[in-house]
Amino acid sequence: MAAAVSAKKQGAKQVLVIERDSSLGGILQQCIHPGFGLSYYDEELTGPEYAGRFIRQAQELGVKTLLNSMVLEVLPDGTVICTNAEYGITTVRAKSVVLAMGCRERTRGNIQIPGTRPAGIYTAGAAQRLINRQNEMVGRRVVILGSGDIGMIMARRMTLEGAQVVAVVEIMDFLAGLTRNRVQCLDDFGIPLLLSHTVTRVMGNRRVEGVCVARVDENKKPILETEEFYPCDTLLLSVGLIPENELSRTAHVEMSAITGGPVVNQCMQTSVPCLFACGNVVHVNDLVDNVSWESEVAGREAARYAMGQLPQSAGTVTCEPGNNVRYICPQHIALTEEKAEVDLYFRVKLPEEKVRIRLLCNGKELGKKSAIKVNPGEMEHIKVSMSDLTAGKLEVHVAKGV
Amino acid sequence: MLQTDVLVIGAGAVGCAIARELTKYQLKVLVVDKNEDVGGEASKSNSAIIHTGYDAPPGTLESQLVVAANPMYELLTRQLDVPYQKVGAILPAFTDEQFDKLPALKAKAFQNRVYDVEYLTGEQLLAMEPNLNPEVKAGLYIPRENIIDPFLLVVAYAENAQQNGAHFLLNTKVTGIRVENGRVVGAQTTAGEIQATYIVNAAGLYCDDVAAMVGKNDYTVNPRKGQFYILDKNTTCKVNHIVLPIPTKVTKGKLMCPTIHGNMLVGPTAEELEDKQDYSTTAEGLASIETDVRRLIPGVNLRDSITQYCGLRPNRNPEGLHVDTYDDVKNYVNLSGVRSTGLTASVSLGKYVAQRLIEIGMPVNFNSTFNPIRKGIPRFHEMTYEEQDALIRENPLYGKVICRCETITEGEIVEAIHRPIPARSVDAIKRRLRAGMGRCQGGFCGPRVLEILGREPGVPTEEIRKNQIGSHMITGKVRGERVIANV
The missing domain is CATH 1.10.10 (Arc Repressor Mutant, subunit A)
Known part of the structure; x- marks a missing residue:
């Protein structure tokens, strides 16, 4: 929605949003908790409120929508084929397309938890949909595996609805999600967080009867002597998100093995020139505010591309993750004459305190800043001026020191 | 009280195939199963292969039934609208010891009347299967080992049987069989008494429990667990054929093959159990699959797994597939030892059991309205x-x-x-x-x-349940439904 609004503001004549759900807003519709918009709007909103602002803006600007429509294929020339109950198989020809399909949750099968396969094992997001949108209670006594944000938010949600959350179990020795969620969702409700632990086995043939939880060693292997049985009827999984790029792949968009999303430049343009991408389909974000900013860029630039206004590139800067940096988005910058600021978003590999973040272009320091604390669960951000850049490589380093 | 001519106990692949075959005669056919759906047990957790019988014990009923069944699938799957794909299997040898076993395996195939097994060189095998371990010396090619949608096969048998007049009673467990004057006359079930002229025991893993109800305790069944991985369709290291290891004295080993829908299937283990309810995968079992299959396909990426599951093969002690009738328990057919080849053998077992029922006196009046065509749900x-x-x-x-x-x-x-x-x-x-x-x-x-x-x-x-009684998906409403009174 942010991309659509921004494209329209940029002057695109016709902007269409294709959505498979029966209403707009995506996953925000089921995120009824507050915490959205703190940076973007300087206000604390719930998910539906946050989405609602964009929906209203889109409507006011005349963005068209095609709901209940699942895109089956995106072609590299900007043709989009979708299915719709009313119109049948529908082909849309666009001058540019923004991919904003979001992400999906990792499953029990991905992380290969041994044991039986009873009812009562849900990803946190599926449970959130059932509880918040379908009025269906998924369980009464719950173990949550993974300290991702949705997992912690569901720990609080289940507690508020009368369920007992026995523990949140995290295999790493640090939290996967935001610190504020640990404080507001676990600590405030007295829900134990077990770091360096994992679920080793699921028990129960029909409904979950319990899970075994064990401490893990430094190689993340469970220490069997520490295995303990936790009776429960539900196991919720918050074990990571994967950008959902089936459509990008069939459109032959170049993908990043690290983010699982398309490789993009600072315009959020993929390797297929008329295809742009933004949000969790590019890299998994922790805050919707960042997604909105990034999507504004994608929408604006996609509109400029459609109107033939994107300037030619005069060279490329490759963004290379340096010390303790897992990835940088965008992966490269197309150099142009325009005086613009480029936002670099990146994640660290390991938590660290009192660090210095340095930005080097072909060995020359372009900027630096200090941070009290960095954490893989919280995305970092640094700006760079296009005019300072020269073709070659741009590195971001994070190291201890002030 | 329910009354039927033939009562089939068990709605797995075999029970449903028998029911379908029997609807070709003017008979009342009733199938009962304790599960909520057809194919809810061994038929849902196998390797989904239609075998040739090349490696069956020669001269046995199992060999006869599997070899006879294989050529039937082409027509059957077209009639029943079930996805079926010809892929073929390869059996590569990597060590001298394995290489030396090839002639005996080919000879065994020949004894089983599977004449189209061929020798292939290492180069030929690598050309067919580029992800194969390059140390391959030579191997066998078994062209008619194919893959099927095992779930739809069972559903299609059942639906076609139903369409031709058979009845299905699910969520119904047989608790006893009534024998009077040396012949079966009916069964007690959790859904009440059923009067039946003939009874067929196709209860798979539980066929020994059913046999005991008519006093036949000459064998037992223990589960032999098989754990599997299913890999994402997008996994990069794939195979085009069913890639089988050379069997050892102990086990047939773990294979890798495509599924009919383009996923990769890797496994199974073979673990002897006592508990017929132990449907759990284990860290050790899954790890053993990785170790073993890497010898065949070194690049297999089990991190691309989307799920893992296990099936319980009904392992008969003593071994062997048996279809028995008894002089002292008339009008009763007992199937036992239907193991991993049972999915393949289901179609021939249907015909075989019908023939045995005729031999023991079942009247032969053809059902002229039998329609072999079942139309599936549009895909x-x-x-x-x-x-x-x-x-x-x-x-x-x-x-x-x-x-x-x-x-x-x-x-x-x-x-x-x-x-x-x-x-x-x-x-x-x-x-x-x-x-x-x-x-x-x-x-x-x-x-x-x-x-x-x-x-x-x-x-x-x-x-609403995931599967059986007790497997409810949700525990209630979050908030009570608001009742608005009429005013």
Whole structure:
């Protein structure tokens, strides 16, 4: 929605949003908790409120929508084929397309938890949909595996609805999600967080009867002597998100093995020139505010591309993750004459305190800043001026020191 | 009281195939099963291969039935609208010891009348299967080892049987068999008494328990667990054939093969158990699959697994596939030792059991109205855009995709719920349509499927189960429904 609004503001004549759900807003519709918009709007909103602002803006600007429509294929020339109950198989020809399909949750099968396969094992997001949108209670006594944000938010949600959350179990020795969620969702409700632990086995043939939880060693292997049985009827999984790029792949968009999303430049343009991408389909974000900013860029630039206004590139800067940096988005910058600021978003590999973040272009320091604390669960951000850049490589380093 | 000519106990692949075969005669046929759906046990967790019988013990009934069954699948799957694909199997030898075993394996195939097994060189095998361990010396090619949709095969047998007059009673467990004057006359079940002239025991893992009900305790069945991995369709290291290891004295070993839907299947283990309810995968079992299959396909990437499961093979002690009739318990046919080749043998077992029933006196009056054709639910994802468009115009529900990983539409789900053998559980939907069987494993479509499963037959969602009784999906409403009084 942010991309659509921004494209329209940029002057695109016709902007269409294709959505498979029966209403707009995506996953925000089921995120009824507050915490959205703190940076973007300087206000604390719930998910539906946050989405609602964009929906209203889109409507006011005349963005068209095609709901209940699942895109089956995106072609590299900007043709989009979708299915719709009313119109049948529908082909849309666009001058540019923004991919904003979001992400999906990792499953029990991905992380290969041994044991039986009873009812009562849900990803946190599926449970959130059932509880918040379908009025269906998924369980009464719950173990949550993974300290991702949705997992912690569901720990609080289940507690508020009368369920007992026995523990949140995290295999790493640090939290996967935001610190504020640990404080507001676990600590405030007295829900134990077990770091360096994992679920080793699921028990129960029909409904979950319990899970075994064990401490893990430094190689993340469970220490069997520490295995303990936790009776429960539900196991919720918050074990990571994967950008959902089936459509990008069939459109032959170049993908990043690290983010699982398309490789993009600072315009959020993929390797297929008329295809742009933004949000969790590019890299998994922790805050919707960042997604909105990034999507504004994608929408604006996609509109400029459609109107033939994107300037030619005069060279490329490759963004290379340096010390303790897992990835940088965008992966490269197309150099142009325009005086613009480029936002670099990146994640660290390991938590660290009192660090210095340095930005080097072909060995020359372009900027630096200090941070009290960095954490893989919280995305970092640094700006760079296009005019300072020269073709070659741009590195971001994070190291201890002030 | 229910009355039938033939009562078949067990609605797995074999029980349903028998029922279908018997509807070719003017008979009342009733199938009972303790599970909520047909194919709810061993038929749902196997390697989904239609075997040739090349490695069966020569001269046995199992060899005879599997060898006879293989050529029947081409016509059968067309009649029943079941996905079936000819892929062929290879049996590569990597060590001298394995290489030396090839002539004996080929000779055994010959004894089983499987004459089309061929020797291939290492180069030929690598050309067929580029991801094969390059140390391959030579091997065998078994061209008619093929793959099938095992879930739909069972459903299709059952639906076609039903369409031709058979009845199915699910969620019904047989608790006793009534024998009078040396012949069976009926069964006691959790759904009441059933009067039957003939009874067929096709209870698979539990066939020893049923046999004991007529006093036949000459064998036992223990489960032999087989754990499997299913890999994402997008995994990069794939195979085109069924890649089999050279068997050892102890085990047939672990294989890798494509599934009919383009996933990769890797496994199984073979673990002797006592507990017939132990459906758990284990860290050790899964690790052993990785070790063993790497010898065949070194690049296999089990991190691309979307799920792991296990099946329990009914292992007969003493071994061997048996179809028995008894002089002291007349009108009763007992099947036992139907193991991993049972899916393949189901079609020939149907015919074999019908023949045995005729031999013991079942009247032969052909059913002239028998229709061998069963039309399946339209498979939206397999269609061209033109076909999809036509289908949506006929029924708009086909325009709404519910399972996004496998592109399964609401139209398909609604139809499955209202079929002659209705799908009423989450797993029954999954087995027929693959909704929830893709890479997100129901994370996206699960809540939507639940909603449709409640809405269509008009049952409260609290009553919807994953599979058997007790496997309820949700524990109640979050908030009470507000009742607005009429004023």
